[in-house]
Amino acid sequence: MSDYDHDQDHYDYDDDEKFYEETVYNEEYYIERERELIRQSNLDLELEELEERQIRNIREEGLL
Secondary structure: OOOOOHHHHHOOHHHHHHHHHHOOOOHHHHHHHHHHHHHHHHHHHHHHHHHHHHHHHHHHOOOO
């Protein structure tokens, strides 16, 4: 039995070029990706702060 992948015969190499044009060769792609990661991180931090504040408020009210 061969390890050869028969699906590779139908591989569209133009897809690779398109991918590289949109990503690897495109500095803006990485900048936008980094911005999105920062936005997500900031949202995660904000959510964590809100949860902690909610817990403090509940403790202060003597409910926890």
